[in-house]
Amino acid sequence: MTHHPDYWNRLYEEEGRPGWDMDGATPLVPELLELAQALGLRLGCSIVVPGCGYGHDAAALEALGFAVTGLDFAPLAIQGAMQRYGDRVVWTQGDWFRTHLGPWDAVFDHTCFVAMDPGRRPAYVEACAAHLRPGGLWMAALFHDVNGRPGPPHALPMDELRTLAGASFEVLHLGAASRSHPRRAGREYLMVAKKRA
Numbered sequence: 001m002t003h004h005p006d007y008w009n010r011l012y013e014e015e016g017r018p019g020w021d022m023d024g025a026t027p028l029v030p031e032l033l034e035l036a037q038a039l040g041l042r043l044g045c046s047i048v049v050p051g052c053g054y055g056h057d058a059a060a061l062e063a064l065g066f067a068v069t070g071l072d073f074a075p076l077a078i079q080g081a082m083q084r085y086g087d088r089v090v091w092t093q094g095d096w097f098r099t100h101l102g103p104w105d106a107v108f109d110h111t112c113f114v115a116m117d118p119g120r121r122p123a124y125v126e127a128c129a130a131h132l133r134p135g136g137l138w139m140a141a142l143f144h145d146v147n148g149r150p151g152p153p154h155a156l157p158m159d160e161l162r163t164l165a166g167a168s169f170e171v172l173h174l175g176a177a178s179r180s181h182p183r184r185a186g187r188e189y190l191m192v193a194k195k196r197a
């Protein structure tokens with residue numbers, strides 16, 4: 001039932017700091033930003049972080065000079081983000097598939113797409129396209145290997161992502177991540193894709 005906020009909210013309630021939470025931004029924030037800036041991402045543009053959890057990545061992006069919205073449909077995630085980072089970021093409780101906020105210049109996706117049930121992947125790509133301005137960038141950090149564990153997160157092969165994204169995006173970069181957290185080393189990859197006009 002990962003499509004329902006109660007599933008995630010219960011994990012935040014029971015575990016306080018769930019297994020995916022690294023108590024800080026992923027070290028892939030600067031790596032993904034450097035790639036995207038070389039491909040046209042402008043400093044100061046608007047970025048949405050879907051499935052932002054406790055908001056570490058969103059706050060790191062704001063500190064680097066972007067106008068950031070952190071979105072999550074689990075109330076305890078948004079409460080935790082507000083407690084940790086205050087109002088530097090626009091925090092919003094909402095469903096990525098249904099939000100009417102935006103459009104944004106860019107999406108920063110870390111552990112949200114891979115948390116989706118694989119059957120929802122095409123709809124997720126459509127949502128990314130719908131929430132971006134024409135020419136907007138979708139930045140994503142994904143797993144191609146989840147150590148054989150049942151998801152979420154679910155492994156997403158690079159080729160499959162290229163095909164999925166290709167419906168609405170031009171894939172500008174797709175390649176292995178080099179600055180992963182040690183617990184994730186060798187299992188993550190990065191994508192930067194541009195919404196077709």
Ligand SMILES: C[S@@+](CC[C@H](N)C(=O)[O-])C[C@H]1O[C@@H](n2cnc3c(N)ncnc32)[C@H](O)[C@@H]1O
Pocket residue numbers: 002003005008009020021022050051052053054055071072073074077094095096097110111112115
């Ligand atoms: C694995 S957690 C990752 C959280 C955060 N990105 C991090 O790395 O700490 C996935 C998050 O996505 C959120 N989420 C899942 N489906 C969502 C949806 N349809 N709309 C908004 N948030 C969603 C969950 O509530 C959860 O906080």
